Amino acid sequence: MTETLIKLDDVTKTYPGTDVPAVANLNLEINRGEILVLVGPSGCGKSTTLRLINRMIEPSSGRIMFDGDDVTHVNADELRRRMGYVIQQIGLFPHRTIAENISTVPKLLGWDKQRTAERVDELLETVGMEPGIYRDRYPKELSGGQAQRVGVARALGADPEVLLMDEPFGAIDPITRDRLQNEFLRLQDELKKTIVFVTHDIDEAIKMGDRIAILREQSVIAQHDTPEAILAGPADKFVEDFLGSGATLKGLNLLRASEVELDDVTTVRAPTSRHEVMQAIEAASSPWILYLDESGAPKRWLDRRSLDEVNSIDQAGKEVRVTVEPEDTLRDALEKMLQSAVGTACVVDPTGAYRGVVRVETLVEIIDRLQREEQARQEAR
């Protein structure tokens, strides 16, 4: 049973001195516990729409409903304390420590010291940062990815029901972005927050969204549906163009690594001897075997020749540079496969331990199937 938590009711925003509204007669319902992605070309008003929800921008007309209440005219600052807010530039307070940043809203709400301190540590752990190390650091000491994690932790400070995220991973390098997306999806599995997520990247929208609203100029909703439904049946030419070519590739965004059957390869785990490795290679059905470190994380691809060239196993063969996490889409997996030395992507669990591999052949089969489905749809039309 889905329940509407936030509702924009015929909302229009016209900036003073302009005739054309930036957002025109927008009706939008956001369900409790879903990730709704607002996606569209630049200048379509998606950020404006997001900022109308917490009244960073005051609507010219229309109503904003939150949890059954009309919040169009309540105190905007108090409303914002009930909604976490994350922006692309993060905007951590540089003069405050990480702990002070995260406790911003709890302090505004008058939480006592003990409760606030416990909450800070809990949140740092939630976003995968050791409280003992990071609590008293300053934002300038963090990497981009870490700062974004703290930004999310800060937005979750007082456990708001809603998170508003404006291109939160937009300014981060692709590999870190991919990892942050996966972490965030894992987090959301536990937290079940209601999230409105703005992006201009359709691939990110498909990966992150339970539902997607594709917007055109003035925040007119071109299509509002699940990613599957939008890919299967674009509502009009605009949506089709926005999805772009390669609908099959986009389809790979819908499937996660955790949903395909993983293949197994022969593995050897450190500590091991040269002799054991040779035996394993002899016995293996494929030319390459996978060398795992003590914790079970994939380290190197080894074949018969690689051991002849160097003495140490730790330098033999080819390094495993990128791994696939269960939350990664098959499109992410494909990209990582292309970077892999042996055309096979290692899938690891959240702790980094080896779970299996995805082979090119598996992806080819899936792409084949998607293409046949796509053809069938076009013939049916």
Next chain:
Amino acid sequence: MASLIEFIQSRWDNLLEAALVHATYIVSVVVVAIVIGVGSGILVRNKPLAREIVLGVFAVFLTIPSLGLFVMLVPIVGLGFWAPFVALCMYALLPIARNTVAGLAGVDPAVVESARGMGLTNRERLFRIQLPLAWPVILTGVRVAALLTAGIAAIATLVNGGGLGDFIKSGLARLGAPNSAESMWVGTLAIIVLALAFDAVFIVIKKATTSAGIR
């Protein structure tokens, strides 16, 4: 050199008293100029026209020759402390107000935006985010104002305002007489020493009041 030390020894009490008056000018002027300068900087920060007018007026203050300004104020507030005090306050406003405006404008808009998005009120944003982040720049303006005041306060003596300028004036009046050169030298050097002492205090204050996160 020997005569200089002798002069200082013989006038030590007078010198201390004059230095104290001089320091009183600096401290009181800086305090008043901070209140007015930072206050007006905050008020006009988002209003371009008002900002140009206020900073323009403060800049005009600074161009009025100090001797003329002191004398102009005497009919209004009389001889003694108040005429130099008012004039020095007028001079000190520009560096403080200008640095307040510049410091606030230099705060990363994303930081202010995220603070607003988390529900900090206008006042909370100003006092918890914007002013602390602009503080090092504001403090630099205050430091300039203090040094400016230390120098110009030397003329307070011409309207019976006291201070280390007394030594310079008395030396100037007796030019050529015994100890006249020593008197001028001591007055001038004492002002420099006092100014350097204040500068040192500001360095300590800056260290102590600036967050380690923005140092």
